Amino acid sequence: MPPRHATATTAAEEKPQRFVFVLLENFTLLSFASAIESLRIANRMADRRIYDWIVVGEGGETVPCSAGAQFKLDGDLGELGRDDTVMLCGGIDVQAATTKKVLSWLRREARKGLRVGGLCTAAYTMARAGLLDDKKATIHWENQDSFAEEFQDVTLTKSVFVVDGNRMTTAGGTSSIDLMLKLIADGHGEDLANLVADQLIYSSIRTDQDTQRLSVPTRIGVRHPKLSQVIQMMEQAIEEPISPSVLAKNVGMSTRQLERLFRRYLSRSPKRYYMELRLQKARNLLMQTDMSVINVALACGFASPSHFSKCYRAHYDTTPYRERGSHATRLSI
Template identity: 55%
Template sequence: MFGSPSRDLPQRFAFVLLPEFSMMPVTSAIEPLRLANRAAERQLYDWSMFSVDGQPVAASNGIVITAVGNLEAIGEHATVVVCGGIDIQKHTDRRVINWIRKAARRGMDIGALCTASHVLAEAGILSGHRCTIHWENLPGFSEAFPDLDVTGSLFEIDRDRFSSAGGTSAIDMMLALIGKQHGPDLAAEVAENILHSPIRHQSEHQRMSLPARIGARHPKLVSIIDQMEQNLEEPLSPSILARQAGLSTRQLERLFRRYLERSPKRYYLELRLRKARSLLLQTDMSVINVALACGFSSPSHFSKCYRAFFSRTPYRERGLPSMDPTLPEVAAE
């Protein structure tokens, strides 16, 4: 069980690097382990890099990491950490799926960094476990795996499964591990060494607060945008949004113009289109189903709005020719 004291030291971690993995979560996971060894003055943890075929792997930033072996070279007592990044669906092949299933049957602790939760979900080993994924991938992940218990937390540790959302959240996950296994004093010493204070709890949200994101703290504006974000599939009318906030529709309009320099209708549309782009790039949902999931009842209207905002049709976003006869083809970018 991940977080239980290891019977043998050092505890061995096997990092499985998938092509285009994100570098920051990987280094964020390894450095606390290294510094825990240093602070404890003994080898508490050990780690090695593996790839599906044993060949070097390029991260999304272009840095190439050498692997010590392929999946079959991973010892059965290792804690497995699958590391994902860009285009995770493209890099989720049958070899890694089959190996993860086999490792799960052997009772190994298996976790994911960043988008690699998608790989664990495809392997079917997250059922009955809480998990998380980077907030940008959360809508598509939830659509693809509606039966999973997915949270928006920084990280999740649930028995023999663990996941972190990416970025620096792996620091907090490993500090939680160190604290549970070797005491909070050692975890605090490691956190101070890497200038990471305070240590964040796993339940903390990934994204910055809504006022910080929109650059405004007007309470009614924040409340209205929160309602918009929670109702993308079935958009609320401006009159309903205004009434819920205790405003007239004219006051609502002025509020958005003053703080966001656009109308409420335009802002709401942009939220829905950005979610649509996320679903198009991160799921296998049909364009029609993406349109419905983002509050567009007409596929043609969705295509026109999408093209006007992103300068390409939803089909071309996926590298496909346009299927909407009302729209001209857009030159390849």
Template identity: 60%
Template structure:
């Protein structure tokens, strides 16, 4: 029995040989950066070094100033220094999070452009893709960003191909959706450099059940999010999500699903406890809220992008849903109050 077990147990991959010089990653910690995305990107590098019994990777933490960087959960992380030149073969990763608009300051954008000109591989975690795009470093490239920020990103950067995948590696541009997706991207990089067996060994140390590929989608499937696998309901909701700016009428939704309007109403009441009209309205208002908080678009532009043709109607619906007007959401005065 012991001999049989010895024959069936697969030996662990041999540790890789450390290079003469470790590969350097420079993490730019922006204001209100995401701790989970940062840790998920950094820890695979540390574990890889431990398993290799040497320095495969090195890292440096920088911020706009030498002060500790504050992440979105309130913790402060000490940095190695302010923005300075990194070696040509470094990989620069912009760690984004909340208030990404503030992160794209002139000094940060100038530094990123300089690093790109020097030949650094450029990447971003979570909303860091917004900062790279502001710097003009994603034009003509494929990238991804956290699903909550995808609509706002698409509105602002029309020349950048945005996807809903967990991560994207397009040449020397690396982006991931944040959260656990940062680990998926780093494991993919480790696998490319040191082989898939070694990457799986790193994943095992992280208690990662499976390594997601770049082609996998960020969000749970529609059935998982809705808690139902009713095929017609899932199809209708996907159509709603795809037509926020130009909403589809209930009758057209019903006809497209091969049912009557009354059947459509009963379907939503049974599985979601709300009418199709109410559900659709909430989808559009969630889109509007994201655009208000994450872009500089005017309120009327946000209204139009969310399927509202009247700013007054948009403001009323928004207030009914969130308890404040679109202007107050941004901390601005109502138009009539600014005269």
């Protein structure tokens, strides 16, 4: 019996599938490189060109990645073919990189029915263009809070990648590899996808059922089941914080036992740890959305803006208003 990828590719031998990589300003190099290298290696393993690609962007000349390196583009945002696959490559400050020109071009091309994907934070650009309405999607975990607040018509998941119809999104980093391996397997068979994974020294291929963040025990460096349960409950109830007594009761402990558990393993009280989680979300919302400070406070469980400002200043040594202002200044430089 011939290899699976050999039989699957016979129908596609005449014309390579073309990917159009759109580099947004300050895109993440790892996400882009992971995707394009997967295609290059697929061509090599198939011993013919099953994929083509071009790299474009606004202005058509050069664009910087988040590491500062400049990339020469093949061209501007132009007319695409109906069989092209668009891959938007996002990174830091994706809101600033999502310009009116990018959005109008993306909406126009998407009307042709072609596939559109967003790597790393580019799900934001897709959502702004209306391409993810009533779709499932994912985005880098650091941007999840702000995305969920801004795009309530999108079903946000914590998966490493999501394919919903002709829309694709990834969580960033090496998750581009997982998405590309799925596309390679769908188009040319799992044998070829496995060969590509081997070449990438990628020994654990993830699916859309895998989540992007480490488990709580791995993240905090502590394998205590009840502590992990409490932290998960905290992370899922930021807007309406749960009292330590209720948290303790939910895992079959007394409040005093819970207090000792946090002191022993995390060197802080449950209340302090919970506060840090809420303030971390608040900082993400301040820097990644245009939500008012009052709405940010409410979204993070603070009933009083003055109490929010006091807690924020104690933790970050600046006020929420100054944080928002200094971030806006950095974006305009």
